[in-house]
Amino acid sequence: MIFALLQRIAQMLFVMFGISVLVFLIFFATPGTDPAARIAGRNASPEVLEAVRRSFGFDQPMYVQYLTMMKKIFITGDLTSFVNRGWKVVPAVMDTIPVTLSLVFGAAILWVVFALIIGIVAAATRGSWVDKTLMMLGLIGISMPVYWLGEVMNLLSQNRYHDTWIFSWVPPLGYKNFSDDPKGWFLTLVIPWITLSILYIGLYGRVLRAAIVESLQEDYIRTARAKGLSETRILLRHALRTSLVAFVTLFGLDFGALVGGSALLTEVVFGLQGLGKLTYDALLNLDLPIIMTTVLYASFFVVMANAVVDLLYMLLDPRVRTA
Amino acid sequence: MLKVRDLSVAFRTEQGMVHAVDDVSFDVGEGELLGVVGESGSGKTVSLLAVMGLITDPNAVITGSIQYRGRELVGLKPREMRALRGKEIAMIFQDPMTALTPVYTIGWQIAEQVLAHEKISKAAAWQRTIDLLAEVNIPNPRETVHRYPHQLSGGMRQRVVIAMALSCNPALLVADEPTTALDVTVQAQILDLLRKLRKNHGSAIVFITHDMGVMAEIADRMLVMYAGRVVERGKKEELFLQPLHPYTRALLDSIPPLTGKKPKRLRAIPGAPPNLLNRPPGCAFAPRCIERFEKCSAEPALGYGMHTAACFRVSS
Numbered sequence: 001m002i003f004a005l006l007q008r009i010a011q012m013l014f015v016m017f018g019i020s021v022l023v024f025l026i027f028f029a030t031p032g033t034d035p036a037a038r039i040a041g042r043n044a045s046p047e048v049l050e051a052v053r054r055s056f057g058f059d060q061p062m063y064v065q066y067l068t069m070m071k072k073i074f075i076t077g078d079l080t081s082f083v084n085r086g087w088k089v090v091p092a093v094m095d096t097i098p099v100t101l102s103l104v105f106g107a108a109i110l111w112v113v114f115a116l117i118i119g120i121v122a123a124a125t126r127g128s129w130v131d132k133t134l135m136m137l138g139l140i141g142i143s144m145p146v147y148w149l150g151e152v153m154n155l156l157s158q159n160r161y162h163d164t165w166i167f168s169w170v171p172p173l174g175y176k177n178f179s180d181d182p183k184g185w186f187l188t189l190v191i192p193w194i195t196l197s198i199l200y201i202g203l204y205g206r207v208l209r210a211a212i213v214e215s216l217q218e219d220y221i222r223t224a225r226a227k228g229l230s231e232t233r234i235l236l237r238h239a240l241r242t243s244l245v246a247f248v249t250l251f252g253l254d255f256g257a258l259v260g261g262s263a264l265l266t267e268v269v270f271g272l273q274g275l276g277k278l279t280y281d282a283l284l285n286l287d288l289p290i291i292m293t294t295v296l297y298a299s300f301f302v303v304m305a306n307a308v309v310d311l312l313y314m315l316l317d318p319r320v321r322t323a
Numbered sequence: 324m325l326k327v328r329d330l331s332v333a334f335r336t337e338q339g340m341v342h343a344v345d346d347v348s349f350d351v352g353e354g355e356l357l358g359v360v361g362e363s364g365s366g367k368t369v370s371l372l373a374v375m376g377l378i379t380d381p382n383a384v385i386t387g388s389i390q391y392r393g394r395e396l397v398g399l400k401p402r403e404m405r406a407l408r409g410k411e412i413a414m415i416f417q418d419p420m421t422a423l424t425p426v427y428t429i430g431w432q433i434a435e436q437v438l439a440h441e442k443i444s445k446a447a448a449w450q451r452t453i454d455l456l457a458e459v460n461i462p463n464p465r466e467t468v469h470r471y472p473h474q475l476s477g478g479m480r481q482r483v484v485i486a487m488a489l490s491c492n493p494a495l496l497v498a499d500e501p502t503t504a505l506d507v508t509v510q511a512q513i514l515d516l517l518r519k520l521r522k523n524h525g526s527a528i529v530f531i532t533h534d535m536g537v538m539a540e541i542a543d544r545m546l547v548m549y550a551g552r553v554v555e556r557g558k559k560e561e562l563f564l565q566p567l568h569p570y571t572r573a574l575l576d577s578i579p580p581l582t583g584k585k586p587k588r589l590r591a592i593p594g595a596p597p598n599l600l601n602r603p604p605g606c607a608f609a610p611r612c613i614e615r616f617e618k619c620s621a622e623p624a625l626g627y628g629m630h631t632a633a634c635f636r637v638s639s
């Protein structure tokens with residue numbers, strides 16, 4: 001177990017290294033382009049270009065360039081944006097991380113809790129109208145575009161019904177630091193959490209129901225019945241427990257992607273300066289250092305999320321543990 | 324102790340009703356071993372799942388009567404059936420590879436059953452589990468309780484399933500082809516084990532198998548099933564020495580003799596059992612029967628005696 005854990009961590013570090021090299025090569029060694037010109041941005045003056053060349057060591061061998069880059073991103077953190085005139089990239093990215101994490105963590109808690117409830121209740125009442133209604137609602141949740149849903153939420157809570165008792169508690173858009181104002185942090189995030197999680201509640205609820213219903217067909221469920229266990233116990237201890245593997249796999253992928261910037265649309269609608277929003281703005285400006293840094297951080301999050309999923313696997317499935 | 328009368332199980336399907344079990348009647352006495360034989364699809368599993376109350380298909384229609392020690396099980400409340408299941412009536416399944424929940428240790432799974440039926444401490448349930456594992460000849464029971472199913476071989480897993488079935492000292496044990504999925508040598512060990520346990524626990528056993536050789540070794544009385552019906556029943560000796568039904572005779576011809584020279588090829592019964600969806604009128608075995616005659620276009624009934632068969636050749 002400990003060995004497997006260490007092995008997994010080593011593997012994770014190796015993958016991260018690989019990603020960093022790959023990202024570096026894509027950005028700086030694509031043949032036929034001048035990385036300095038791209039970093040400097042459109043219509044840069046020759047002086048700026050020269051400054052870029054020097055600062056990134058473009059006259060030096062490739063591996064030195066790579067090391068310089070990594071040093072700038074991870075050690076000294078003094079990578080600067082030329083498009084945005086001297087903006088320090090790493091602090092800018094760091095500032096966005098708590099925003100994105102707050103958004104995604106909160107939504108993830110909501111979606112896991114509600115998807116579990118929906119999946120279990122629907123599987124327990126399979127075939128009944130309760131099941132059908134829940135699955136229908138899930139389908140509706142899945143098919144609502146998050147951007148549209150966010151706009152509707154804003155329209156209701158910020159404009160139309162803002163002065164009624166239902167939504168008068170909703171603060172204006174934007175992010176509040178948890179350390180400065182925990183209550184404000186919570187209140188500004190409630191609606192974004194709900195908006196972001198609805199899709200996943202629908203999706204995960206349906207996936208979980210399907211997995212439980214499939215588990216219920218297994219031979220070991222018949223054994224469990226033959227043992228004289230109650231239906232509730234069979235459902236929760238046997239069918240649900242063996243269905244969690246599918247749930248966790250999906251969760252790891254989605255969670256990693258969201259933390260890595262896929263919460264972009266939600267961040268944009270609700271004016272949250274998160275990683276997704278930052279990447280989005282950088283893409284609009286072709287701000288190469290920011291794009292590169294966010295891509296790196298984002299892929300690291302995905303890799304870490306995957307490693308966490310693998311560890312969860314080991315906890316959930318003894319067959320993986322000893323393999 | 325078990326009295327099954329006119330048990331029928333039919334499944335509603337898109338093509339119509341599948342009469343998997345049709346008017347089956349049999350008894351099991353205290354401590355007796357009843358062997359149930361018949362080809363694949365003859366309704367052996369379904370009829371005993373019905374006894375266990377384990378037919379969960381909502382399209383199943385179950386009629387008839389199943390009395391266990393005077394209590395009617397057909398239509399019993401689920402809660403009462405649950406209290407019997409695993410405690411008084413236990414079941415061993417055919418495939419030990421899939422019969423255990425993969426994510427729990429075998430000890431946990433056995434103790435779970437004990438704790439579901441008896442008010443004893445966890446420690447006591449755990450001790451009982453270890454004793455049971457020892458009883459079914461699992462080496463190092465103290466360590467093996469912590470193993471997961473995938474860490475054990477098929478034979479070991481079947482021992483675990485047997486230990487689980489015995490955990491509450493059931494009065495009736497239903498074993499559905501408990502050795503079919505195992506290697507021949509392991510099969511013999513499991514059979515020995517079942518014989519030993521039967522002596523120690525005194526449970527009555529209903530033993531389902533395809534294998535007449537196995538029957539010859541362990542059964543007291545036998546039930547031969549064909550196409551969802553009982554075609555012959557009687558004491559094992561009677562059945563082996565004086566089989567009445569042509570189907571039973573054909574089954575006996577298909578086992579290799581224990582002594583003497585082996586025939587080059589075993590005689591398989593030509594033809595296939597009838598479609599249970601629309602069963603043709605008359606004796607279900609008629610299309611494959613070498614002794615069929617005019618009368619066989621009607622439906623033969625099982626007689627009432629100790630040794631009887633559903634065949635016009637017998638009653639005539």
Ligand SMILES: Nc1ncnc2c1ncn2[C@@H]1O[C@H](COP(=O)(O)OP(=O)(O)OP(=O)(O)O)[C@@H](O)[C@H]1O
Pocket residue numbers: 334336341343361362363364365366367368369370380533599
């Ligand atoms: N849920 C179901 N729906 C429809 N038909 C079913 C269902 N369960 C069983 N059957 C049918 O009932 C018949 C009897 O099956 P059963 O499993 O009792 O046979 P068996 O004698 O145990 O055979 P085997 O030796 O292969 O285990 C089969 O033809 C099967 O297709």
Ligand code: SF4
Pocket residue numbers: 568569570606607608609610612613614615616618619623633634635636
């Ligand atoms: S009733 Fe007729 S067809 Fe059926 S088994 Fe007897 S002899 Fe054969």
Ligand SMILES: [Mg+2]
Pocket residue numbers: 367368369499
């Ligand atoms: Mg069967």
